[in-house]
Amino acid sequence: MSEVKQHGRRRAISPSTFVEESFAPTRREVLAAERSTATPHGSLGALIRTGLANGASQKVGIALAATGLALAVTMPSATGVSLASVDTTPATVAESVVTAASDVAINFDSPVVASALNPDGQLKETLKVKASNVTPQASKGTLSTPLKVLTPSSPFGGRINPLTGAPGEVHTGQDYAVQCSTDVFAAAGGTVTFAGWHQFGGGNRVVIDHGNGLSTSYNHLSSIGVKVGQKVERGDKVALSGTTGASTGCHLHFEVIIDDETVDPLGWL
Numbered sequence: 600m601s602e603v604k605q606h607g608r609r610r611a612i613s614p615s616t617f618v619e620e621s622f623a624p625t626r627r628e629v630l631a632a633e634r635s636t637a638t639p640h641g642s643l644g645a646l647i648r649t650g651l652a653n654g655a656s657q658k659v660g661i662a663l664a665a666t667g668l669a670l671a672v673t674m675p676s677a678t679g680v681s682l683a684s685v686d687t688t689p690a691t692v693a694e695s696v697v698t699a700a701s702d703v704a705i706n707f708d709s710p711v712v713a714s715a716l717n718p719d720g721q722l723k724e725t726l727k728v729k730a731s732n733v734t735p736q737a738s739k740g741t742l743s744t745p746l747k748v749l750t751p752s753s754p755f756g757g758r759i760n761p762l763t764g765a766p767g768e769v770h771t772g773q774d775y776a777v778q779c780s781t782d783v784f785a786a787a788g789g790t791v792t793f794a795g796w797h798q799f800g801g802g803n804r805v806v807i808d809h810g811n812g813l814s815t816s817y818n819h820l821s822s823i824g825v826k827v828g829q830k831v832e833r834g835d836k837v838a839l840s841g842t843t844g845a846s847t848g849c850h851l852h853f854e855v856i857i858d859d860e861t862v863d864p865l866g867w868l
């Protein structure tokens with residue numbers, strides 16, 4: 600008990616006098632509280648502090664707080680058990696929480712950051728097998744987004760043709776709504792295999808071959824900034840968006856092509 604009183608005195612210099620008042624009871628005060636003279640507010644403060652100072656009792660503290668009137672009865676025994684840790688540990692607990700958090704950030708974030716920073720390596724690894732054999736788990740995230748801001752408008756797959764209204768059309772790419780003349784970026788490094796007018800609706804179109812059966816195409820462009828045979832890096836600006844060809848408004852029609860067949864780009868982004 601002398602230890603408790605000592606701590607109580609030390610904490611008396613704390614600026615948090617309200618907590619102190621309700622919190623460093625002597626044995627006599629505890630007994631008095633047991634006879635239900637403690638205010639519910641003071642008891643609640645004590646229980647919350649107890650919970651914060653002692654992680655193991657946090658749930659207990661909250662559960663007790665939730666019981667309302669039962670507080671005055673339950674509090675003294677809880678306080679009696681954990682007074683020492685309540686008085687001595689708050690600063691230590693705060694410090695150790697911070698330390699643990701920064702350790703966690705270093706240990707677990709760095710591999711994620713490393714792979715996010717190296718999608719080229721990831722794609723190269725993925726394309727060790729032919730693109731047609733790549734699993735969805737392996738392809739996801741290996742291509743970079745072709746626009747800075749993505750506003751998906753029409754997904755890959757079956758849809759009603761927006762121009763003719765005909766059902767059963769297979770939409771061969773992912774559409775992104777974007778203002779005309781917005782920068783369009785290469786989804787990965789590769790070689791430009793097409794840069795010009797696409798006769799089948801793509802309008803101004805760029806196709807980039809990324810190797811081993813994988814290509815991407817960028818359609819309805821207002822202008823093209825690359826030539827056939829040119830090597831590009833991931834993220835290079837290759838064109839400006841537009842609404843040329845079979846298009847109802849400014850947008851980018853982005854395709855992922857495997858062995859001349861289009862697949863859902865979202866499986867690769």
Ligand SMILES: [Zn+2]
Pocket residue numbers: 753770772773774851852853
């Ligand atoms: Zn489209």
